[in-house]
Amino acid sequence: MDKLNLRRDLKAARSSLSPEQLRANAIKVRETLLEQPWVQMAGLVACYWSTGSEPETHGLVFALWKHGATVILPVLREDYDLDWAVYDGPDTLKPGRFGIMEPVDTRRGVDAIRTAALVIVPALAVDRRTGVRLGRGGGSYDRALARVGPNVPTVALLHEGELIDGVPAEPHDQQVRYAVTPEGLITLM
Structure with missing residues (x-):
């Protein structure tokens, strides 16, 4: 399946998730991540502020921040690259x-x-x-992930059924080392 049709199908599946499913998924994903020693020890965490039916990160960002991590969130630039700024609580x-x-x-x-x-x-x-991730198509996170060192844990947050075989890949597509779904943590590479 090509990227365009795969994205369409995945977005349709996400839009069918109930608010209760989204909340339950967010809690499971957050708890799974926060149980990992390498997450607990990370002093500087790059994360994202979820929107719509994405796996919800608001509670995760807040928990990381409250536990003493410095959390940086992306700021979308005009060229669709990602700048970064520090999260300092929900009012910021x-x-x-x-x-x-x-x-x-x-x-x-x-x-x-x-x-x-x-x-x-x-x-x-x-x-x-392969660990290749499929994003929304702007390339913002592929550019950002290309800047990350090879030993840094990179984690994609997913809903059930989004860890699949055969994500179409192009040379610029980046891999992640882990995926977290409501079922748990999966090591990919």
């Missing part, structure tokens, strides 16, 4: 491009992600054999 966010909440803190630059000890990214799907 404002709507950015496309209405996605962004930190009001000073922008740290596109290379700020290089200093993260843990990187959590959105995905519509991840290939269980």
Whole structure:
């Protein structure tokens, strides 16, 4: 299946999830991640502020911050690359491009992600054999992930059924090392 049709099908499946399913999934994903020693020890975490039917990260970001991690969230630039700024609590966010909440803190630059000890990214799907993630098609996270060191844990958050075989891949598509679904943590590479 090509990327366009796969994205369409995955978005349709996500839109059919009830608010109760989304909440339950968010709790399971958050608890699974927060149980991992390498998550607990990460001093600087790059994450994202979820929107719509994405696996919800608001509680995860807050929990990481409350447990002492510095959390950086993306700020979408005009060229669709990602700048980064520090999250300093729920009152430090404002709507950015496309209405996605962004930190009001000073922008740290596109290379700020290089200093993260843990990187959590959105995905519509991840290939269980290769770790290649399928995003929404703008390439923002592929560019950001290309800047991350090889030993840094990279994690995609997914709903059930989004860890699949055969995600179409192009040379610029980046892999993640882990996926977290409501069923648990999966090591991919």
